[in-house]
Amino acid sequence: MAKLDKLVEHARAHLEPGEQIEAAVLGAYDTKMMGQSTVRNGVMLATDRRLVFFAKKLGGHDLESFPYANISSFETSKGLMGHSFRFAASGNDVTLKWINTGDVARFAELLRERAGHRPATAAVPSQPDPMDQLRKLAELRDAGIVTPEEFEAKKRQLLGL
Incomplete structure (x- = not known):
């Protein structure tokens, strides 16, 4: 869990003020870089506002954000190499695979509950007449x-x- 914890701490610096991490999983993220398919190892965070993929790389990091409201569909699976999550968000097809570290059950639960839903906003008290x-x-x-x-x-x- 040391690598997961370390990546979560690095990712915290890129969250919005007050944003809370509710679940984190470590896995491999299929993505495209310079038009080529590639796989990046990193952490996928389920926060109270969105999903965030974060990966450290030489001299920097990769970060991609997926607001829950933009996630139109998702699927989960488990194979010999670990758990997988695949979801569609804002025209992107996202796959996170080979997940063996982190709170997979909680991550799946949050994704299932929040996909396609707008975050709750605090009610603004009305001014008395x-x-x-x-x-x-x-x-x-x-x-x-x-x-x-x-x-x-x-x-x-x-x-x-």
């Missing part, structure tokens, strides 16, 4: 809970006067 606030404030004034002076001060604040 100033007229509703004034009505409620008038009720408090009429009930004697708020003084007329407090009511007038808050009314000016709410109306921006």
Whole structure:
């Protein structure tokens, strides 16, 4: 697991602020470089936002990102050489094979749950309607809970006067 852990730590530097890694697997990634098919060994991360492939290379790294919403289909398999994941994302056909290290079950579960889905966005609290606030404030004034002076001060604040 030492190689997986080391690659995960290198990959963290390329994640978005607050992005969390939820599963990682080590394998070989089929890709094209300069028009030629090639295989890169690296780590595929399932974060709370996307899948990320990261590989170290002499003098640098390779990084490819696949937002869950862009993954249109996927398949998993297991053979003598290990587990494989294949998915289609934004016109790319991605294959990660020979996976024997990492949390394969969790990775597959996250891919199955999130493929094709937009990430949940935090709800933006709506601004209270100033007229509703004034009505409620008038009720408090009429009930004697708020003084007329407090009511007038808050009314000016709410109306921006």
